[in-house]
Amino acid sequence: xxxxxxxxxxxxxxxxxxxxxxxxxxxxxxxxxxxxxxxxxxxxxxxxxxxxxxxxxxxxxxxxxxxxxxxxxxxxxxxxxxxxxxxxxxxxxxxxxxxxxxxxxxxxxxxxxxxxxxxxxxxxxxxxxxxxxxxxxxxxxxxxxxxxxxxxxxxxxxxxxxxxxxxxxxxxxxxxxxxxxxxxxxxxxxxxxxxxxxxxxxxxxxxxxxxxxxxxxxxxxxxxxxxxxxxxxxxxxxxxxxxxxxxxxxxxxxxxxxxxxxxxxxxxxxxxxxxxxxxxxxxxxxxxxxxxxxxxxxxxxxxxxxxxxxxxxxxxxxxxxxxxxxxxxxxxxxxxxxxxxxxxxxxxxxxxxxxxxxxxxxxxxxxxxxxxxxx
Amino acid sequence: xxxxxxxxxxxxxxxxxxxxxxxxxxxxxxxxxxxxxxxxxxxxxxxxxxxxxxxxxxxxxxxxxxxxxxxxxxxxxxxxxxxxxxxxxxxxxxxxxxxxxxxxxxxxxxxxxxxxxxxxxxxxxxxxxxxxxxxxxxxxxxxxxxxxxxxxxxxxxxxxxxxxxxxxxxxxxxxxxxxxxxxxxxxxxxxxxxxxxxxxxxxxxxxxxxxxxxxxxxxxxxxxxxxxxxxxxxxxxxxxxxxxxxxxxxxxxxxxxxxxxxxxxxxxxxxxxxxxxxxxxxxxxxxxxxxxxxxxxxxxxxxxxxxxxxxxxxxxxxxxxxxxxxxxxxxxxxxxxxxxxxxxxxxxxxxxxxxxxxxxxxxxxxxxxxxxxxx
Numbered sequence: 001x002x003x004x005x006x007x008x009x010x011x012x013x014x015x016x017x018x019x020x021x022x023x024x025x026x027x028x029x030x031x032x033x034x035x036x037x038x039x040x041x042x043x044x045x046x047x048x049x050x051x052x053x054x055x056x057x058x059x060x061x062x063x064x065x066x067x068x069x070x071x072x073x074x075x076x077x078x079x080x081x082x083x084x085x086x087x088x089x090x091x092x093x094x095x096x097x098x099x100x101x102x103x104x105x106x107x108x109x110x111x112x113x114x115x116x117x118x119x120x121x122x123x124x125x126x127x128x129x130x131x132x133x134x135x136x137x138x139x140x141x142x143x144x145x146x147x148x149x150x151x152x153x154x155x156x157x158x159x160x161x162x163x164x165x166x167x168x169x170x171x172x173x174x175x176x177x178x179x180x181x182x183x184x185x186x187x188x189x190x191x192x193x194x195x196x197x198x199x200x201x202x203x204x205x206x207x208x209x210x211x212x213x214x215x216x217x218x219x220x221x222x223x224x225x226x227x228x229x230x231x232x233x234x235x236x237x238x239x240x241x242x243x244x245x246x247x248x249x250x251x252x253x254x255x256x257x258x259x260x261x262x263x264x265x266x267x268x269x270x271x272x273x274x275x276x277x278x279x280x281x282x283x284x285x286x287x288x289x290x291x292x293x294x295x296x297x298x299x300x301x302x303x304x305x306x307x308x309x310x311x312x313x314x315x316x317x318x319x320x321x322x323x324x325x326x327x328x329x330x331x332x333x334x335x336x337x338x339x340x341x342x343x344x345x346x347x348x349x350x351x352x353x354x355x356x357x358x359x360x361x362x363x364x365x366x367x368x369x370x371x372x373x374x375x
Numbered sequence: 376x377x378x379x380x381x382x383x384x385x386x387x388x389x390x391x392x393x394x395x396x397x398x399x400x401x402x403x404x405x406x407x408x409x410x411x412x413x414x415x416x417x418x419x420x421x422x423x424x425x426x427x428x429x430x431x432x433x434x435x436x437x438x439x440x441x442x443x444x445x446x447x448x449x450x451x452x453x454x455x456x457x458x459x460x461x462x463x464x465x466x467x468x469x470x471x472x473x474x475x476x477x478x479x480x481x482x483x484x485x486x487x488x489x490x491x492x493x494x495x496x497x498x499x500x501x502x503x504x505x506x507x508x509x510x511x512x513x514x515x516x517x518x519x520x521x522x523x524x525x526x527x528x529x530x531x532x533x534x535x536x537x538x539x540x541x542x543x544x545x546x547x548x549x550x551x552x553x554x555x556x557x558x559x560x561x562x563x564x565x566x567x568x569x570x571x572x573x574x575x576x577x578x579x580x581x582x583x584x585x586x587x588x589x590x591x592x593x594x595x596x597x598x599x600x601x602x603x604x605x606x607x608x609x610x611x612x613x614x615x616x617x618x619x620x621x622x623x624x625x626x627x628x629x630x631x632x633x634x635x636x637x638x639x640x641x642x643x644x645x646x647x648x649x650x651x652x653x654x655x656x657x658x659x660x661x662x663x664x665x666x667x668x669x670x671x672x673x674x675x676x677x678x679x680x681x682x683x684x685x686x687x688x689x690x691x692x693x694x695x696x697x698x699x700x701x702x703x704x705x706x707x708x709x710x711x712x713x714x715x716x717x718x719x720x721x722x723x724x725x726x727x728x729x730x731x732x733x734x735x736x737x738x739x740x741x742x743x744x745x746x747x748x749x750x
Contacts (some may be wrong), residue, residue, distance in 0.1 A: 043418070043700035044686060068668065068693040075669050076689055077586060084685045195671065294450050310421060310459045318414055318443040325418035326698055340643055 002207050003182060003240045012356035014233065014260030017347050020210075020241050022038055022140035024080065029053045029217075029262040030346050031243060032253065032339045033090060038063045039083050041270060041336070052305065052333060053340035056088035060267045062097035065123065066116055070136050072348040075099065078138030090265070091139040092245075093130045093172075093186075095146050095328040096214070101138060109164060117209040121144045127168035128175040135178040141214065144172040151219040152203040155192075161215075162188050166202040173206055184243060193231055193372045200235035211236045213261075217252075226255050228304035233260040250279065250368040251341050254359050256344050267306075269335030274328035277319045279338040283366035285313075287331065292317045305337040306330070319372040342368070347374045378557060378584050379616045387731035389608065389635030392722050393414075393699075395616050397463040397515035397587075398555040399455065401429045403450035404616060404637040405721050407628065407714045408465060409645060413438045414458050415647060416711070418704035422458045425682065427639045427708060431463035431516075433640045436509055441497065453513030463563055465640070466514040467620075468505045468561075470521050471589070482522070484539060499653035502543035503550040510553040513593035518587065519547040521561040526594040530567075536590075537563050537570045541577040548581055559585040559618060564738050568606055586611045587618040591628075597745075601630050608635040625654065625717050625743040630736050632721050644710030649703035651695045654713040659743035660688075664707065667692045680712040681705070718741070 017045030020027040020093040034041045034049065036057045041049060049057065059079055064070070068082070073187045081090050094154060098112055106113050111126025145168050149163040159267035165188045176183045185203035189195030199246075203211060213232050216225045229244060233256075236242050243263035244256050253264055269279065276287040280300040285292075287299070298308035299316060307316070307330035349355040362368045376396060384391045395402040409416045409424065411432045416424060424432065434454055439445070443457070451457040454464050473487055481488050486501025505520035518579070520543050522536040540563045551558045560583040564570030578586060588607050591600045604619060608631075611617050619631050629641055640746070644654065651662040655675040660667075667719035673683035674691060681704035694702030722735075724730040737743045 032654070038697045038699055040699050040701050045681065045683075045701070063697075064572070067697050068689065072669055072689060072693070076671050076687065082687070082690050084690065121379050149485050212487070294447055295453055296456070306420065308424075310482070312451065312457070313456050314443065314447060315414070315459065317455070318447070322413045322438075324413055324415050325704065326420070329700065331420070 004239065006239065008351050008353075010350050010355045011353055013078075013348050015346070015355045016121040016262070017360075018241065018262055020262070021057075022139050022182065022185065024086060024088045025105075027088055028342055028347060030253075030257050030350075031055055031226065031263055032343050033058045033263065033265040034336050034339075035060075035265055035267050036083065036085075038067070039079070041273065043325060044333055044336070048306065048333060049085070049336070050087070052337045053344070054087070054336065056271070057085060057089060058090045058092065059137070059139065060081065060094070060097060061091045061130065061137065063354055064091075064137060065094060065133060066118055070133050073130065073138075074136045080138065083302050086107060091134050091137055091143065093143045093145040094125055095130065095135065096148050096246075098125060099148050107233065108317040109167070111145070112323065113167075121224045127171035131172045131183070132177070135176065135181065137180070139181065141182045141184060141210070142176075143184050144186050144208075146168045146188055146214055148188060148215045148218065149190070151190060151215075158195060165199060169203055169208075173208070173352070182209045184210040184212050184241075185206055187232060187236070189232075190215055191220050192230045196232045197235060204237060205298045208240070210243060211287040212245050212263075214245045217246045217248055217266075222245065222252065225252070226259070229256050229261065230259045230272045250339070250364055251370040253339075253342065254346065254362055254366045254368060257350075258356065258359055267338045268330040273330075273332030273335040276327065276331060277335075279335050279367070281367045283369065287309040287313060287316045287327070287358050287364040288320050289317070299331070299334055300338070302338065302343075303334065305334045306367035307334040320368045377544045378626045379614065381614065383726050383728075385725050385730045386393065386728055388720075390725050390734075390736070391637070392539050392634045392636055393616065395637070397557065398432075399461060399463045399515050400430075400739075404724060404726075405628075405632045407639055407718045408432055408433045408713075409639040409686065409711050410435075410642050411458065411460075414454070417649065417707065418700060419711070421461075423708060424429070424682065425462070428719070429462070431465060431653065432460060432461070433465045434458070434512070435468065435469070435503070436466045436512065436724045438492045439466075439512060440508060441493055442468060443461040445508050446572075448513075449511045450531050452602065452615060455513065465517065466509050466512055466518065466555060468504065468509065468518045468520040469500055469678045470655050471523050473500060474523050480532040484542070486543075487674040500714055502546035506558070508548045508552040510556065513553070514556065516557045516585070519583075521563055521589055523563060523590045523593065524565070526565060528738070533565050533567060533570055537574045539564055540728075543720070544578055544581055544583075548583070548656065552716060557584045559583055559587050559616075561620070562607060562611070563590045564607075565590055566595050566603045569683055571603065571607045572610060573671040575607065579612060579744035583615070585616040585618060587620050587638075589620045591619065591620045592623055592641075597624075597627065600627070601634070603635045604631050604636065623638065625714070626738055627746040628714075629715065629721065629737055629743060631733055632725075633731065645707040645712045646709050648705075648707030648710040650701065651706060653706050654742070657740045658744065660689045662702070664690060664692070674706070674709055675713070678709065678712065678716075680709045682709040729738055
C-alpha cells in the first residue's frame with residue numbers, strides 16, 4: 001500500500017480526497033490538524049479530541065524541546081505516550097518559532113543558537129539537530145528545518161532563505177533515521193513565483209513522501225496567500241500529500257482545497273475560542289457580547305459538540321465574564337468541531353463531485369464567508 | 376417519605392448513613408460536596424462531575440449575585456439550567472464571603488451593604504434578601520443568612536454574632552417562599568460551648584429540616600474545630616441532616632463523621648489540585664516536584680479517574696510547568712474522585728458496622744493521615 005492514496009479528484013478544481021497512511025493510523029484528507037503547542041491542545045483532553053473527530057494533531061518541536069525536553073519525551077516512550085494520544089501526530093521543525101523570536105540574531109548557513117525563554121540556557125538548532133530531535137520525539141510526520149523570513153524581508157533575504165531551506169532539506173533527509181516517520185519537505189519563497197518554483201523543484205529532486213507550503217499566512221494578506229497557494233500547489237507532485245502550514249480561516253481552507261491542498265493546521269479555532277469567538281453556521285460570534293447575557297440557546301443550534309449540548313450562550317458568556325476556564329475550553333472545543341465538520345463537508349462534496357459548486361456557495365454563506373477573522 | 380432517613384447508625388461512634396431527599400434526587404450521606412463557586416466547579420464539566428461520583432455540588436450565592444446576577448439565573452430557569460447540572464445543588468447564604476471581605480464595615484443588626492468588586496455598585500444583603508435570592512436561584516438546599524465573625528474576634532462580638540444569627544434565622548424561615556427547597560439553619564458560636572449551645576437550642580426552636588455548624592475551619596486550628604464539632608454535633612436533632620461547613624482534610628472529615636456529621640463542602644480538593652497537590656493512597660504529593668519529571672506512572676496507581684487513566688505524573692508536572700490548563704483541571708478532578716472514594720469507604724464501613732475501627736486505622740494511614748495540608 002502506498003503512503004498516500006488519492007481516492008477521488010474533483011472534476012472542476014484541483015481538490016481531491018485521499019488516505020494518508022501513518023504509523024498511528026490512516027488519515028482521511030483533506031484534513032485539519034488542531035495545534036497542541038506544548039504537548040496538549042490547551043485545556044482539551046485526548047478523549048475529547050477523539051470525540052470531536054480529530055484525526056491528527058500537531059505538536060511544536062520548539063516548545064517540547066524547551067519543556068519537558070527531548071530526553072523526558074524519549075524516556076516517556078515518545079510524544080504519543082506523553083500526550084496520551086494514540087492517533088497520528090505531526091511535529092514542526094522548530095524553525096518557525098525560532099525565527100519568530102526577535103531575540104534571535106545569529107542565523108547562519110549552519111543554523112541558529114538561541115536562549116531558552118525559561119532559563120536562558122543556550123540551545124543550538126540546525127537541520128541535523130532538528131531532525132534528530134523529531135526522530136526522538138516520535139511523531140508520525142516530521143518536517144524539514146527551514147527558514148521562514150518575515151513577509152516584508154528584502155528580496156536578498158528571501159533568496160537566501162530559499163537557498164538555506166534547500167540546503168537544509170538535504171541534510172534533514174540524510175539525518176532522518178526513524179523509518180516509522182514520514183519526513184516532509186517545506187517549500188519557502190514567500191509570494192515570489194520564481195523562488196517558489198526553484199524551491200519546489202529542488203525539494204522534489206531530493207524527494208520526500210509529502211510537501212508543505214511554508215512561509216504563508218505571515219502577513220502577506222489573504223489574496224497574496226491564496227495567489228501563492230494556487231501557483232505553488234500544482235508545482236508539487238500530484239501523488240503526494242500537500243500541506244499548507246498555519247492556514248487558516250474556513251474560507252482560506254475551502255479555497256486552498258480547491259487549489260489542491262490536503263492538510264492544514266492553524267491556531268485559528270483554538271486561539272479564537274479562548275478569546276471568546278465562536279464559529280457558527282450563522283457566522284462568527286463573540287461570546288463576551290452583552291447581547292448574549294440572556295440568550296439561553298446553544299452557541300450553534302445544530303452543533304452536536306459538548307459545548308452546544310451542555311451550555312447556553314448565557315452560561316458561556318458568564319464563564320468568560322468571571323474568568324472560568326470552561327469558557328475558553330468549551331469554545332476552543334466547539335471551534336475544533338466546527339473545523340472538523342467543515343472538513344467532513346469538503347471531503348463529502350469532493351467524493352460526490354459537487355465540491356466546486358458547493359465551495360462557491362459556501363464562500364458566500366455566513367458560516368464560511370470570505371472575511372478576515374482576528375484572534 | 377421523610378426528607379432525611381437514617382439507614383444505619385454505627386454502634387461505636389455517632390457516625391450514621393442516611394438518605395437525604397431533595398427536589399433533584401436523593402443523596403447518600405455522609406456526602407462531600409465539591410464547590411462550584413461561580414457557577415462551575417472550575418474547569419470541570421458537569422458530565423465529568425457525574426462520572427466522578429458527585430451527588431450534589433455547592434454554588435456561592437455571593438458570586439452568583441455579582442455575576443451573572445439573580446435576574447439572569449432566574450431567566451435561565453434557575454441555577455441547575457445555567458450550570459447544566461441536574462443533580463442537587465446547595466447554595467450558601469452569601470454571608471461568609473461578605474464577612475470575609477475586609478472592605479465591608481457596615482454590618483448592623485439589619486444586615487450589610489457592600490460594593491461589588493466588579494463595578495462598585497452598592498448591594499444590600501440581609502436575612503430576607505439572602506433568602507429571597509436563594510429562593511430565586513433555585514438550589515435544592517439553601518442556607519440561613521448568618522454572621523461568621525473572625526475566630527479571634529472578642530467575646531462580645533461572638534455573642535453579638537450568635538444573637539444576630541438567631542434573629543436572622545427567624546427572618547429567613549419566615550421569608551422562605553420556595554417549597555421545593557430545604558432551608559437549613561446555621562449554628563454559630565466559634566469554639567465557645569455556651570454560645571454553640573444557645574445557638575443550637577434557639578435554632579431548633581425555630582425548626583429547620585437540617586442544621587449546619589458554621590464558623591469553623593476559619594483559623595481556630597484542627598483541634599479546636601474537632602473539639603467544637605464533637606461538642607456541637609450532638610446538640611443537633613439526631614433525625615436531621617448535619618452539615619459541617621467548609622471542612623476539610625480527609626482526616627477532618629473522618630473525625631467529623633465519627634462525631635455525627637452527614638454533609639461536608641470544602642475547596643480543599645479543587646483548590647489544592649489547581650495548586651498541583653494531589654491526594655493519593657500513599658499521601659499527598661506535589662506534582663511540581665522535580666522528582667516526578669521522569670515518573671511515568673499515574674498520580675495514584677489504583678485510581679480510576681480520568682487523570683490517572685490518561686496521564687503520567689511526568690505529563691501532569693509538564694502541564695504545571697508550562698501553564699497548561701489540563702494540569703490544574705486533572706488534579707482537581709482527581710482530588711474530587713479521591714474525596715468521593717473516601718466518602719464511599721466511610722458509608723460502606725458504617726453500613727458494615729466496621730466504621731470506628733476502620734477510621735482509627737485510616738487516620739494512621741498515609742492517605743488520610745492527621746496532618747495539616749495547606750493549599
